[in-house]
Amino acid sequence: MARTTTTKRQILDAALELAATKGITGTTMDEVAERAGVAKGSLYYNFSSKDLLFEALLKERVGALAESLRRAKGERRGQEAIEALVAELLDVIAANSALAKLMAAEIFRTDRAWQETLFALRHEALAVFAEAIAEASGPADAGDADASTAAAGLRASAVFGAVLLAGLEWLVFEPERDRAEVAAAILATLRPA
Amino acid sequence: MARTTTTKRQILDAALELAATKGITGTTMDEVAERAGVAKGSLYYNFSSKDLLFEALLKERVGALAESLRRAKGERRGQEAIEALVAELLDVIAANSALAKLMAAEIFRTDRAWQETLFALRHEALAVFAEAIAEASGPADAGDADASTAAAGLRASAVFGAVLLAGLEWLVFEPERDRAEVAAAILATLRPA
Incomplete structure (x- = not known):
């Protein structure tokens, strides 16, 4: 930047x-x-062109998000990593609800000129969550080990979606709550790693 | 209909x-x-007008979603209710990914003519999740009881967001998986009620 x-x-x-x-x-x-x-x-x-402008914008912002998530995770593992990622993503959403709304609207569009760029960056951002999840569910995790390790990408999307929608709910409909309350509510819905 | x-x-x-x-x-x-x-x-x-057309469309579809979630929950409570709601929402998304993409794009827009209608319906759909969550975290739930009961709306959004984003991830990027696998991956990220 x-x-x-x-x-x-x-x-x-x-x-x-x-x-x-x-x-x-x-x-x-x-x-x-x-x-x-x-x-x-x-x-x-x-x-x-407008396409090039919005491609540059999404590249910059989703790239910065991926970077800040990676920094937030750092050397953390397991539940500590998930908690740090939830807090960081909430911070990004709170600091920039315009970006959060745009991401919710754009990440599954398949008709955009910048589609491939966005998919790659989206993958990078989700990869940090997927990594934390995969680290947490090691071989020690019996039970549904198949579903939980093989599907780290789906689980990362689920965690990302939980934070994104609860974060937007907070900003749009319940702005009187403080961030710690929102983080606690989200973590209360997630299975501890 | x-x-x-x-x-x-x-x-x-x-x-x-x-x-x-x-x-x-x-x-x-x-x-x-x-x-x-x-x-x-x-x-x-x-x-x-186009506004009236899309208002009618969202009314019909989000209304039908709220109804089908209510039916899926029925008399179920706790974890059983959550599992039934996750499965039902995944079915709706799989049957109509166009609707899921449109919902992700529209539910936090605040500039639409049909905003109030959509907010009311959105609330109705989320209320079914909120109800299941509130029933599950009764007075027996110690620990973070404050966050978990008072914030049933935020938690409902989190669960809804988890299913919506993981569901779209499935349809757009990992269509070779079957629905049971996707449901298992989502439930593996959620704290059992």
Whole structure:
């Protein structure tokens, strides 16, 4: 992000705000230029099309999310890792509900120009959860070991979905709660690792 | 749904298919008429605007989801109720991934004409999960009783989000798995009630 110029930054931020309310399809380049306070020429100089603009935005934000999740996990394992990841993802959602809404809307679209980029980044973000889950359910885990280890990807999606939807529920409908309460409610629904 | 005429049915189905790929904003009334195979006059006779069409669609589908969840829960309580709800929601998602994608994209939008209708229905669907969770964590539940009973709404969102995202992950990225495997992976991430 160090290399992002001020103009680029203003454009990307404006695009995110607009898309969170109106959707990507409903957002026009004219509106982005206006909201960012830049001339249209300057907008097109930085991003030659709406597709390229939103690809850059999602790349930047989902990439940053994957990185911050990886940092939050660090050397943690098992339940401690899951708790750190839940807290970090909630922080990201709280700091940027526009991004959270956009992710919920975009991660399963299959008709976007930037689909492959997003899939790769999405996979990277989920991989941190999958890793924590796989580490937790080692050979010691009897019972449903088949389902739990082979399906680490599905389980990572389940945990990610739990945090994403509860986090949005919090921000949109129950903003009076504090983050610790929300994290506790989410962890109360998850099986301890 | 018994009162829905054939033309209405064709229009609603076409609108859902289009919106799942292109988003609601990206879908035009012209495209709906073409995909449904009805004249534009007939489309507008049945739904005088795109907003009214999508409000009717979401009302019908989210309403049907709430009803089918309520039926699946029936007299079940605790873990049995949660398992029945997870299975039912997975069935709905598998039968209609277009609806699941649309729900993920729409449930937190706050700029839609049909917002209040959708919020009410969304609440109805989540209430069935919240009920099962609240029943399960009775006064017997010590430890984090505060978080778990007071926050039944957040916990319901978490469970719903877990099933929705893992369900979409399954359909979009791992369609070779069978439903039982997916249900097992989801239940392996949830704390038994």
